[in-house]
Amino acid sequence: MALDDFAGAAAVVTGGASGIGLATATALRAAGAHVVLADVNAAGLRGAAERLRADAPDVAGQIVTAVTDVTDLASVGEMTRQALGVTGRLDLVIACAGIGRGGAVETFPAAEMEAMMRVNFMGIYHTVQAALPPMRQQGRGHIVLLSSVAGKLGAPLLSGYCATKWAVRGFAIALRSELYGTGVGVTTVYPAWVDTPMVGAEGLQTEGLQIEVLLKPEQVAAAILGAVRAGQRDLTLAPNPDIARLIELTRDDPDQAEDRAGKAYYRRTHPQPA
């Protein structure tokens, strides 16, 4: 079900201290929502809340910050209780907390693979599990889950990241079926590279990984609000023509898509002598 009026709505944004989460919280606040920023980065949260207040000092919505580790179910439960204290309802949950790491499978550290799965997948599962009881009771609510174009294709050097984002995609499809008829809607978001601290992070500075950033977090935030208003299931944002083509090919002819991605990577890593 769509949530078409954000005025007075209570919205949780995980990963709200930075990037897409912060931009979405800013857009929600401008639309009149109360926002609960949940993030593991306490200093980042304080800075984000100050920025939200300074950006829109005259709007009525409350800003609540909750230091939250989405890998920890108890921490997410506590944050959700805090969010319910704002209006007694939980109207919208935007799950943006995530980390990105790249590297070849042979040398990729197991600890990093596990950390990525814990944040990007288990974090989403914990966030949804905590949000569902109040939303079911209300008979209304909307959940937005951040996957990535990496959840619609396979990219060399991003095996772990792709695995977590395909996991979010599968989870979301099953969840929507499970919630049929409850009044609780789910939007899955699949953006290509976005200009946020994540893409500059050390973990993604891997030789051979092609990163072409064409999206701003504010564009993604505006599209998310539009998708929630429309009750849209799939929000794919891929302005990069090569990524858009590969998504289509992966859907229509997955074998050819793998070969094309593989050949392009092979050519990049095995340059022909001049």
Ligand SMILES: NC(=O)c1ccc[n+]([C@@H]2O[C@H](COP(=O)([O-])OP(=O)(O)OC[C@H]3O[C@@H](n4cnc5c(N)ncnc54)[C@H](O)[C@@H]3O)[C@@H](O)[C@H]2O)c1
């Ligand atoms: N930036 C991109 O190119 C891009 C593209 C597609 C999808 N995404 C996805 O969008 C989401 C947001 O990414 P972003 O680019 O805004 O990144 P970002 O690094 O700017 O923000 C991510 C936020 O998540 C928080 N976080 C990390 N671990 C956490 C944990 N255990 N508990 C709570 N918070 C935690 C971080 O502190 C940070 O504030 C992620 O799920 C990411 O995978 C990003």
